[in-house]
Amino acid sequence: MTNTDRTLQDVFARTKQQNRAALIPYVTAGHPHLQDLGALVAALNEGGADIVEIGIPFSDPLADGPVLQKAATDALASGTKIRDILAATEKITRNSVPVVYLTYINPVYHFGLKEFIHAAAQSGVKGIIIPDLPWQESQEVFAYTQEEGVSLIPLVAPTSTDAHIASLQAVTGFIYGVSLTGVTGVRQDVDHGVGAMVARIKQFTSQPVAIGFGISTPEHAREVGRVADGVIVGSALVRIVDEAQDKAPQAAYEFVASLRAALNP
Numbered sequence: 001m002t003n004t005d006r007t008l009q010d011v012f013a014r015t016k017q018q019n020r021a022a023l024i025p026y027v028t029a030g031h032p033h034l035q036d037l038g039a040l041v042a043a044l045n046e047g048g049a050d051i052v053e054i055g056i057p058f059s060d061p062l063a064d065g066p067v068l069q070k071a072a073t074d075a076l077a078s079g080t081k082i083r084d085i086l087a088a089t090e091k092i093t094r095n096s097v098p099v100v101y102l103t104y105i106n107p108v109y110h111f112g113l114k115e116f117i118h119a120a121a122q123s124g125v126k127g128i129i130i131p132d133l134p135w136q137e138s139q140e141v142f143a144y145t146q147e148e149g150v151s152l153i154p155l156v157a158p159t160s161t162d163a164h165i166a167s168l169q170a171v172t173g174f175i176y177g178v179s180l181t182g183v184t185g186v187r188q189d190v191d192h193g194v195g196a197m198v199a200r201i202k203q204f205t206s207q208p209v210a211i212g213f214g215i216s217t218p219e220h221a222r223e224v225g226r227v228a229d230g231v232i233v234g235s236a237l238v239r240i241v242d243e244a245q246d247k248a249p250q251a252a253y254e255f256v257a258s259l260r261a262a263l264n265p
Helices: 008-017 034-047 066-077 082-095 105-111 113-122 139-148 162-166 194-204 218-225 235-263
Strands: 022-028 052-055 099-102 127-129 151-153 175-178 209-212 230-233
Touching (some): 008 022, 022 034, 022 209, 052 066, 082 113, 113 139, 162 194, 175 194, 194 209, 230 235
Parallel strands (some): 022 052, 099 127, 175 209
């Protein structure tokens, strides 16, 4: 597909005009195989993704539940390396909706903080999410991302303070709202506090709010899409990819298309 959205801001401006939430599916690089990442992201594009989130596998992903932990373990076991992910992403971003990375601070430090952010920008990604980097300790990382024209995307949880939310005025991409306390995973129901959480964040910032953690079905996506600017779907999609294996792109396309249909007004 042809990508007309050059920035994350462009995405949310367009989806707001279309009166719907942006769809942000997540896949783990190297799962099931790194050579499949291009076909997988292409399938997400064709299914109607507005932004694609690519997870960089890490051995101790604190925010991730069993499905994403298994995907990361499998990816690392097959020899997936950050430099290979960067190279694969550079090809992918030439013909994709905007791509963001999700990683943890340990592999970023190991790679080299400034070096990683520069390499990520060169690969064409528009944003970086680092769940275990507290916003109040992110000044150095934020400065580097600003220099490179990449958005550092902060997380807000139900337990976040008003002071934390108010400190996010400088954000340039979107705010990742964690719909519940705990780790990622496939769940039966959307947390009933999502609407109030989005409203609370909006009291302090005009940035788009995308909600993730536990969104597992088209019905969940529709429900969250009524109150949030974006809907992030990770574990449910990664589980489908895991089960489909060689047919992962087709299975991913069908699932993402069902999510997108649920978000359309």
